[in-house]
Amino acid sequence: MLSGKDQTAFTCWPMTNILHSHNAFEMDTGEIEDVFRKIREKEEQLVGIYHSHPTAPPNPSLEDIAHANYPEAAYVIISLSDRSPNVRCFQILKPRVFPLLHGISRY
């Protein structure tokens, strides 16, 4: 998870993938609550959630969209399928996905 202010990330919060999988991820709700408390203590807000696609392009999968519960966050996907990492950002307002070029749009 990424937290910060005014759509700028200042703090990176590495999370545990409780599925222990290379093909899917899920975060522990207790760990999420703990990180949200620490984010509040820093007077920051959730600004992004990042994960990698080891072998797929950097586009949200159907699972990514189904589990996208933070419309205020930029979903950052890092694809490692090419020689160099390829990064794309999206706002996910289920079921719609909007590529982000200039930050989160107000809604």
Ligand SMILES: [Zn+2]
């Ligand atoms: Zn994904």
